[in-house]
Amino acid sequence: MDTPQERQHGNGKSGFAPERRHFLKTVGGAAGLAALFGADALRGVEAAVAGTTGMTPQQAAAEETLWSEVQQAFSISRSLVNLDNGYTCPAPRVVTEAVIRYIWEQEPVPYGPYVQESRDKMAVVKTGLARIFGCDTGEIAVVRNATEALKTVLYGFPLKPGDEVLTTTQDYGSMVATLRHREQRGGIKLTQIDIPAPPKSMDEVVGLFERAFTPKTRFIFVSHISYTTVMIFPVKKICDMAHERGLEVVVDGAHAYGHLDFKHADLDCDYYGTSLHKWLLAPKGTGMLYIRKPYIEKIPPLMSGPSPRQNARMRKYESVGTQSMAPLIAIGEAIAFHNAIGSKRKEERLRYLKNYWAGRLQKTSKIKLYTSLVPEMSAGLAAVGIDGVDMTGLQEYLWEEHRIRTSRGIYARGEEVQWVRVTVSLYTAPSELD
Numbered sequence: 546m547d548t549p550q551e552r553q554h555g556n557g558k559s560g561f562a563p564e565r566r567h568f569l570k571t572v573g574g575a576a577g578l579a580a581l582f583g584a585d586a587l588r589g590v591e592a593a594v595a596g597t598t599g600m601t602p603q604q605a606a607a608e609e610t611l612w613s614e615v616q617q618a619f620s621i622s623r624s625l626v627n628l629d630n631g632y633t634c635p636a637p638r639v640v641t642e643a644v645i646r647y648i649w650e651q652e653p654v655p656y657g658p659y660v661q662e663s664r665d666k667m668a669v670v671k672t673g674l675a676r677i678f679g680c681d682t683g684e685i686a687v688v689r690n691a692t693e694a695l696k697t698v699l700y701g702f703p704l705k706p707g708d709e710v711l712t713t714t715q716d717y718g719s720m721v722a723t724l725r726h727r728e729q730r731g732g733i734k735l736t737q738i739d740i741p742a743p744p745k746s747m748d749e750v751v752g753l754f755e756r757a758f759t760p761k762t763r764f765i766f767v768s769h770i771s772y773t774t775v776m777i778f779p780v781k782k783i784c785d786m787a788h789e790r791g792l793e794v795v796v797d798g799a800h801a802y803g804h805l806d807f808k809h810a811d812l813d814c815d816y817y818g819t820s821l822h823k824w825l826l827a828p829k830g831t832g833m834l835y836i837r838k839p840y841i842e843k844i845p846p847l848m849s850g851p852s853p854r855q856n857a858r859m860r861k862y863e864s865v866g867t868q869s870m871a872p873l874i875a876i877g878e879a880i881a882f883h884n885a886i887g888s889k890r891k892e893e894r895l896r897y898l899k900n901y902w903a904g905r906l907q908k909t910s911k912i913k914l915y916t917s918l919v920p921e922m923s924a925g926l927a928a929v930g931i932d933g934v935d936m937t938g939l940q941e942y943l944w945e946e947h948r949i950r951t952s953r954g955i956y957a958r959g960e961e962v963q964w965v966r967v968t969v970s971l972y973t974a975p976s977e978l979d
């Protein structure tokens with residue numbers, strides 16, 4: 546018997562009505578997303594955005610009339626200051642309400658037909674996700690988070706003893722642990738390039754990669770934005786260098802998708818994994834995996850074996866047993882919200898807010914920023930330390946005494962350094978940063 550997911554994705558026997566297929570075809574674009582998902586709830590934000598017509602995204606970034614309307618779209622508590630939006634970001638009200646609405650829709654009816662009925666909405670969700678990324682819909686799978694997306698590739702990439710994988714000291718611990726696991730199990734070698742915090746320039750980082758390739762390197766694993774010093778990596782240059790050598794690149798996009806305004810062509814990576822509950826502001830427990838079409842077949846899913854006819858399809862990564870459809874469908878509302886604000890406008894607002902606090906602190910002699918404020922090297926996050934101050938203690942103090950939530954990091958490079966990571970969101974008000 547088919548699982549609900551197999552039914553959701555179709556088994557060739559679906560009774561999907563032809564008029565619905567037509568509907569899908571005609572609403573697959575951005576207008577379709579708004580029509581299907583929460584158009585009314587977005588009207589205030591759309592009107593405020595229309596009020597910035599004629600402004601560049603950089604000018605709109607400082608236009609508080611727009612952003613106070615955006616702040617109203619969230620249901621966050623103003624009794625605390627949340628500057629830990631890199632863990633997962635509170636979703637706008639339109640998304641939360643959609644999750645609840647879809648739960649109410651799915652509960653009174655048998656689940657099989659409901660999952661089947663959800664297919665058109667999920668197709669629109671995937672069209673929207675692929676459009677933001679600038680790839681074919683057949684190259685993405687909706688998964689549960691960046692962890693699932695990236696581990697699928699890191700565990701599944703075919704390697705033999707003696708092969709080498711290149712990553713950096715700034716890549717996410719759990720992904721590095723996966724590669725270490727492969728080292729122990731399969732006799733491969735993992736090399737971590739030591740990246741300064743911050744590097745002087747993108748070229749310095751490119752040079753470090755260039756020197757680290759060996760004839761045994763098989764693939765590169767690199768973050769689009771690192772979780773530690775939160776720098777933007779020169780992914781396109783790294784991909785170009787790798788491709789010249791016949792190598793593939795896996796990119797950890799957990800902090801970049803929905804945050805930076807970019808398309809796949811700006812990176813040209815072969816694999817990309819991201820959470821959608823971070824910067825796209827989608828429901829918690831949602832993520833996306835991209836694989837360049839010719840490589841889909843060689844990467845097995847983490848769970849279960851696909852039937853041979855599924856092996857070249859991204860759907861094989863979505864067969865993880867029964868799930869609630871509600872958060873998956875509500876990704877559509879998050880896409881509509883993202884599109885209503887506009888990708889570039891969003892990136893520039895997040896960068897503006899980061900510069901608002903970090904630019905001022907930079908002028909203080911005891912402050913050390915581990916993140917470069919050069920626009921191409923950072924956007925909405927920055928990591929900061931203070932000479933002679935225990936930053937772990939400071940992070941606890943800020944939360945316990947002032948209800949200001951940040952996250953903390955430790956980075957061992959020669960000597961161990963600690964910092965506090967400050968991550969703004971679209972609902973952050975400059976007064977909170979003051």
Ligand SMILES: Cc1ncc(COP(=O)(O)O)c(C=O)c1O
Nearest residue numbers: 690691692717771772797799820
């Ligand atoms: C760079 C990076 N990659 C991957 C992840 C894992 O994300 P998730 O827990 O949503 O799977 C995180 C989480 O913070 C991260 O910072």
